[in-house]
């Protein structure tokens with residue numbers, strides 16, 4: 001680690017070098033104070049550039065220091081010293097200036113960014129709020145509304161948007177540090193614009209109230225987004241010093257909160273998930289050309305994911321009609337992304353240009369990886385993989401997106417089973433972060449490493465799963481759905497269970513989810529497995545009864561709920577059907593409190609999670625937490641069911 005001061009004529013260049021992400025550790029903070037003092041004392045220096053070595057500007061406070069006693073100088077003190085400098089300080093930002101990194105840049109008198117640099121205040125994702133002036137300085141540059149949104153969402157802000165908002169001043173056109181030096185030279189002799197001295201611009205209180213309420217609703221029980229937004233608004237009411245003090249107090253309060261401990265567990269868990277025993281140092285294969293067989297709902301989403309990440313994609317369907325339908329599905333996904341403002345029209349064209357469509361599998365002969373998302377039937381997969389084996393190169397990786405079939409059985413059909421991997425995406429595949437990377441028995445280590453690398457390049461979270469029915473996520477979902485179904489027979493109603501889980505922080509309860517996905521899919525699976533079901537095990541019949549009545553969910557206008565008006569509504573017919581099932585089973589129905597429902601669901605999850613760990617299907621409890629958070633809507637600010645149960 002080093003913080004160096006070098007001289008280029010009358011410009012002092014301070015460079016922070018603290019791999020891997022220039023986190024603002026104690027040593028960095030102390031080094032900065034020394035370098036600033038040296039630059040201030042050197043009469044030959046008339047301006048200062050603050051830059052970082054390596055791949056990014058300061059990416060935040062050092063999360064490894066959280067929970068330890070704070071050590072002087074604290075980051076706010078360093079930022080105050082930057083801002084108080086009598087000589088202009090220009091921050092040269094590349095990579096991701098996040099959290100304390102963004103706050104450090106805000107303390108400078110100007111900011112110049114590399115074109116692909118990003119800014120952000122992701123503290124809320126760690127259950128805290130910015131603690132070094134982010135909520136107090138940002139609104140002084142961009143206004144209350146934009147600052148509330150940025151601080152409460154924790155999202156990334158591109159360099160272009162930062163300049164547009166006023167959070168950054170320029171985009172570098174050549175070498176970032178050279179451009180920063182030129183910028184610093186321009187500021188010599190000019191009146192210094194100290195961010196902290198700026199007044200917070202007027203804003204519309206009624207609009208801010210509406211924005212604040214929306215932030216609270218979206219947070220679904222998480223505290224930090226609203227607290228961050230509130231502190232931004234306080235910047236308008238308080239002088240800087242008081243605002244900084246109040247912000248720091250809230251930051252320290254939340255740092256000790258359960259929600260922050262839980263979210264820091266999730267942050268660490270995401271990095272642990274990439275560490276898989278047995279493949280340390282194994283080089284992934286180079287994947288540039290991906291083939292996707294099947295352009296239904298899943299295949300289309302997978303193709304979009306790969307195109308979005310810069311792969312060239314070949315989409316294959318069985319015939320022209322299916323191919324045209326698949327192409328239309330993919331174009332529709334992009335049109336919706338443009339409509340929602342997620343991407344610009346030009347980006348849609350650019351990404352679509354990466355996708356080729358073919359109704360012959362031979363079109364994938366040059367692919368580095370081919371993934372199938374065809375009908376989940378073993379005979380269909382067998383025929384497909386046998387033909388693919390003869391078309392693609394021997395080193396082409398073959399992947400299955402199957403949800404419930406046995407990937408080892410599929411691997412046995414492939415020439416070179418060591419290259420058959422499961423990549424289980426979650427619908428909609430171009431939105432959901434989670435990919436279960438399924439480790440088949442014969443899988444080659446470099447193919448497993450490649451699966452994880454591809455998931456990462458897709459911007460997704462790869463979690464390794466062994467082979468079992470439903471892998472990690474669906475196996476656990478099935479287990480806790482079973483408990484919910486039993487509670488329906490014992491006395492609860494769908495709306496009770498959904499309300500309990502939504503109150504716990506899930507975006508949707510299991511029955512509303514089921515109506516959305518369709519009841520017929522799991523019904524088909526239950527009928528397929530009926531012959532092998534253990535007759536001694538309790539079996540919930542309500543789902544079958546609903547399907548037998550043609551109630552498949554939203555797509556048939558009714559399932560666990562009715563959707564006559566398009567909105568979900570409780571259906572007395574369903575209540576009557578459930579009560580009849582209880583009567584037939586001789587069950588005396590009783591009421592359930594939300595906390596009892598939650599306790600029973602969490603117990604079912606943890607029990608199944610422990611089995612999954614004992615069987616070696618999941619590497620660690622925190623991997624199971626990541627699957628439930630990123631695939632099933634478990635509220636991240638609770639850390640995960642295994643975290644709650646103290647299972648690492």
Ligand code: T1G
Pocket residue numbers: 020021023059060061062063064075096098099100101103122123126129130131132134271
């Ligand atoms: N502190 C310490 N180590 C960090 C770190 C951090 N802030 N961020 C990442 N690392 C480590 C990480 O553990 C991993 O280590 C390695 O860097 C590569 O990370 C006062 C209080 C920067 C976008 O929340 O979003 O500032 O596992 O695998 O995918 O208001 O890391 O290899 O040993 O994630 O290229 C605010 C969190 C902190 C940013 C890079 N900042 N980091 O992503 O690499 S709170 C954040 C990230 C704060 C102030 C408050 C990402 C990244 P190892 P990686 P990446």
